[in-house]
Amino acid sequence: xxxxKNDFKTNLRKIVFRALKGxxxxxxxxxxxxxxxxxxxxxxxxxxxxxxxxxTFVMIYVFLIIADGLTSxxxxxxxxxxTRALFVIGYLIFSLKGGILGVPFQNVNLTVDLRLFxxxxxxxxxxxxxxxxxxxxxxxxxKSERGGI
Amino acid sequence: xxxxxxxIGIATTFLWxxxxxxxxxxxxxxxxxxxxxxxxxxxVTLDNKLLFSLNINIVNNGYYSMDSFNVTTxxxxxxxxxxxxxxxxxxxxxxGENTTIFNNATFGVDDLLQINRNYLFDDSELRAAVYAGVRxxxxxxxxxxxxxxxxxxxxxxxxxxxxxxxxxxxETHFRIAMAISFENHAFFNLTGNVQxxxxxxxxxxxxDGHTVIEAPQHSFYHGYVDIxxxxxxxxxxxxFEVYFLTPFFDYGPLVVPYx
Numbered sequence: 001x002x003x004x005k006n007d008f009k010t011n012l013r014k015i016v017f018r019a020l021k022g023x024x025x026x027x028x029x030x031x032x033x034x035x036x037x038x039x040x041x042x043x044x045x046x047x048x049x050x051x052x053x054x055x056t057f058v059m060i061y062v063f064l065i066i067a068d069g070l071t072s073x074x075x076x077x078x079x080x081x082x083t084r085a086l087f088v089i090g091y092l093i094f095s096l097k098g099g100i101l102g103v104p105f106q107n108v109n110l111t112v113d114l115r116l117f118x119x120x121x122x123x124x125x126x127x128x129x130x131x132x133x134x135x136x137x138x139x140x141x142x143k144s145e146r147g148g149i
Numbered sequence: 150x151x152x153x154x155x156x157i158g159i160a161t162t163f164l165w166x167x168x169x170x171x172x173x174x175x176x177x178x179x180x181x182x183x184x185x186x187x188x189x190x191x192x193v194t195l196d197n198k199l200l201f202s203l204n205i206n207i208v209n210n211g212y213y214s215m216d217s218f219n220v221t222t223x224x225x226x227x228x229x230x231x232x233x234x235x236x237x238x239x240x241x242x243x244x245g246e247n248t249t250i251f252n253n254a255t256f257g258v259d260d261l262l263q264i265n266r267n268y269l270f271d272d273s274e275l276r277a278a279v280y281a282g283v284r285x286x287x288x289x290x291x292x293x294x295x296x297x298x299x300x301x302x303x304x305x306x307x308x309x310x311x312x313x314x315x316x317x318x319x320e321t322h323f324r325i326a327m328a329i330s331f332e333n334h335a336f337f338n339l340t341g342n343v344q345x346x347x348x349x350x351x352x353x354x355x356x357d358g359h360t361v362i363e364a365p366q367h368s369f370y371h372g373y374v375d376i377x378x379x380x381x382x383x384x385x386x387x388x389f390e391v392y393f394l395t396p397f398f399d400y401g402p403l404v405v406p407y408x
Binding site for chain 2: 107108127130135
């Protein structure tokens with residue numbers, strides 16, 4: 001009975017710690033977004049829908065960070081990590097329209113070629129995805145060595 | 150296996166931070182770039198070509214230099230045919246630099262007349278398509294394009310060749326005076342010669358004459374071309390062929406039937 005109570009307490013502490021860790025990570029990421037967005041202030045005036053697109057991205061990304069923190073120490077942690085990497089790739093390709101952005105502004109058409117940035121970002125996201133897959137393999141390997149998945 | 154995975158993670162994080170910081174600073178730097186497009190101007194060169202000029206003032210107060218700055222201007226007629234093209238290229242605009250670029254495109258009135266001769270007689274509109282490209286932070290290509298409208302004033306607007314008037318000059322010759330009038334709506338002063346040749350009904354050249362025209366821009370011109378013709382050669386079915394010879398273009402023959 002005492003052992004069960006202790007187990008419950010330990011598990012609760014673990015869950016609270018994970019939730020706290022995930023939330024802190026999410027808050028830090030959001031703070032980073034707020035700081036960086038100050039640098040991007042001229043863009044929303046020129047590109048309609050830019051702020052909305054960025055905010056949607058940040059919202060989903062923060063959710064994935066928190067979910068990642070909550071599931072830390074389980075296989076789902078790696079699953080969320082991989083999802084995050086794939087989400088970044090998908091979102092960048094979708095929102096940057098293949099890397100060439102065309103913005104009509106009054107009588108002027110502005111075209112920005114972000115293909116190089118997109119290529120590097122996709123490459124880095126794939127690295128992140130590969131890391132998550134390797135971590136998942138390593139996790140399963142360690143778990144099987146300890147005697148049961 | 151944990152150490153290599155962690156190393157990949159650390160390297161990826163650093164690269165992400167570097168990439169995002171670079172992009173954010175490049176975009177932030179973009180706000181300190183000032184492009185000041187002057188009003189497009191049309192003028193005449195020393196060799197009597199028409200000159201479209203556009204000056205662009207660039208103040209680069211950003212964090213990075215810009216390179217491969219190029220401006221291309223295309224002058225197009227109403228149907229979209231390219232009359233001429235002008236290109237200006239600046240390899241680098243360093244940070245803190247203030248540069249003024251002159252983008253010129255020259256073309257002859259002859260080039261325009263090859264597309265459509267009505268540009269001589271009807272006011273119209275030309276279009277200037279301006280493309281400016283630059284690599285911000287020496288890495289991110291940005292292109293800006295815009296269309297400008299250029300009013301075209303016809304040099305021979307409302308050209309009227311009056312009915313030739315015949316008067317007796319002497320016992321053997323008639324003097325035939327043909328009135329010419331037009332409005333010079335062009336942005337250049339028009340000077341030149343009008344040559345008129347008279348042909349008999351049989352197609353023989355029976356006389357010619359010429360006059361000098363001087364029509365400053367936006368002015369009305371009225372003058373006469375006098376032709377002396379032998380009386381015996383004046384037959385029914387005669388005609389005049391009129392040629393306009395100016396430093397900007399040559400035009401003719403304009404056929405005016407007579408008799």
